[in-house]
Amino acid sequence: MGTSSSKDVQGKPVVLIVGGGYAxxxxxxxxxxxxxxxxxxxxxxxxxLHNIGLLRGCAVEGWEARxxxxxxxxxKYGSIVQGEVESIAEDGKSITVHxxxxxxKCDYMVVCTGSSYAFPCKVAEADKKNVAAKYQALRKSxxxxxxVCVVGGGAVGIELSGEIAYHFPDTQVTLVHSGETLLSVGSKIEDAHMWQGPNGVSCFVCVVEHGSFR
Structure with a gap:
């Protein structure tokens, strides 16, 4: 499955770009x-997939479409090949796609396979039309x-907690983090208490109020 290149670039050097993320x-x-x-x-x-903005889709209807x-x-001129790469030739001049x-075949190859991340930060659906259903189900839940309990006070955990707390003010959001400061930098978390778990595991727990991340 894919598209064809424009006639304007037929005969021009072929550049295969493996991976259609940001890079x-x-x-x-x-x-x-x-x-x-x-x-x-x-x-x-x-x-x-503009995954940097995707977390808001957990709370805002239709946001994933953006x-x-x-x-x-x-x-403008090039083409798209949709499929999973099986192998790359040692000389970098061809690639096998499932x-x-x-x-x-190609004249040049750029490998930009990027990274993977768990849903809802990223989504693995191959077809765009299947993405909306995933986020609709999540928003409903x-x-x-x-x-809602969010584990991890890094950038993702903070943003997700803030989106849910802001858009669903009646839902209590609890953020669980292993350090005394969010993002492991900055000021000490206010109104947090230490939770001591089994095997010496401990973390700080705080409640995220509506409007906390404005």
Missing amino acids: GVFVAKLLDKNGDFNVVIIDRKNYF CTVPYTKVL GYDKPI VKEAKS
Whole structure:
């Protein structure tokens, strides 16, 4: 499954970009804008995922649609190959993609496979149309919950706690963190108490109030 490159770049040097995350899309757009290269993005998804803004989708209806951009809107001349890479040739001049009979050849290759992260920070659905259902189900669960516990006071935990506390003021949000300070820097957590668990495990627990992260 995929798209075809524009006739304007037929015969131009082929650049395969493995991975359509932030780095992959940045390089692809840079090389594609003047039509000097035949740029091909290879990714298992058919959309670019703006995962930095995705956590708000846990609380705001339809927000995930703003964070999933079809790859067809990314390139002016190049093309998209949707599939999982099985192998890369030792010389870096071809790649084997699951479901394709022949290797895809190139003149240059850029590997931008990025990172993985658990839902809801990232989503693994290959088709954009399946993403909304995941977040709709999550929002329903959060909205119906009387309390939510978020484990980890890093950047993700703080943002997720804040989004839920702000958009669902009737839901009690408890943030559990292993250190005395959020993000492991800054001021000591106010109104927190130490919880001593089994095997010497301990952490600080605080309740996130509505408006705390404005």
